[in-house]
Amino acid sequence: MTASTFLEKNTLSVAVTQTTYPFNTFHPSINSKLKRGIDIIGALAGLIITGMIAIPIMVIMFISDPGPLLYSQVRCGLHGRRFRIWKFRSMVVGADKMKHLVKNEAEGHIFKNTNDPRITCLGAFLRKTSLDEFPQFWNVLMGDMSLVGTRPPTVDEVEKYNPHHWQRLNVKPGITGEWQVNGRSSVKNFEDIVKMDINYQNKWSLWYDLHLIVKTVLVVFNKTGAY
Known part of the structure; x- marks a missing residue:
């Protein structure tokens, strides 16, 4: 690991220790070998x-x-550790540089736009069917993500977090989770996402993970709440 990579992965962790929240807390799911x-x-x-x-x-x-x-x-995972997430491309090349031209329709530390003009025709289909998410199975295999967890936030989102928001990062981010089966992209209030992520942590069990996986499949097939 190069020095720059090490710094990239640990910058947020250093910032975390300067707050009052107990970020060294590990949710039981982190140590579950079955999970x-x-x-x-x-x-x-x-x-x-x-x-x-x-x-x-x-x-x-x-x-x-x-x-x-x-x-x-680059996204933030467990305790704010940075990792590189992968997806099938659903936007035009260079979409990140055009983000400032698109209106944010969400409230809080997230970005959503129902008719984002940067999304391609193929990309709209990939998002509607969640096929764009499939490369994230590589992130799961590498251990940066889990099949079920919290929504993986971007670096700029995390930089704006209030202390209570960090609790959602006590578990690994997931391909699916409470946010996926309870509205998906239609959830536009960040505080609602935080509540769902904390609710997942409180209710977590292996059976609950399996329940959410099955429910996700049904939601995806029904194309509920995706755009």
């Missing part, structure tokens, strides 16, 4: 599916909106 086992099995299965759908997505993307197949962004 990690389920994550590994699920990630391997998910990556097989990811490989299968990557080819047709790449072909359609080459025809409709040439550019990289994958999109990556």
Whole structure:
């Protein structure tokens, strides 16, 4: 690991210790070997599916909106540790630089726009079906994420956190979670997301994780709350 990589991953952790919140707290799910086992099995299965759908997505993307197949962004995980998340690209190339041109329709430390003009036609389909999320199974396999957890925030979001917001980062971020099965993109108030993330931590069990995974599949098939 290079010095720059080390600093990137630990800058937030240093900032965390300067607040009054007990950020060294580890949720029981972090030490669960069964949860990690389920994550590994699920990630391997998910990556097989990811490989299968990557080819047709790449072909359609080459025809409709040439550019990289994958999109990556630095996000914050357990206790604010930074990692690089992966998705199938759903926006035009250079979309991050155009963010300031798009109106934020959400409240609090999140960014959402129902009709974001940066989203491509293919990208709209990928988001509606949640296919854009499949490369995140690699993040799960690497241990930066879990199948079920909290919504992984961006660095600029976390930099604006109030002390109570950090509690949502006492577990690993997940591909799915309370926010995914209770509104998905239609949830536009950050405090509501925080409440759902804390609710997940309070209710957590392996059975509850499995319940949320099954419920996520149903929500995705019904295309509920996604855009």
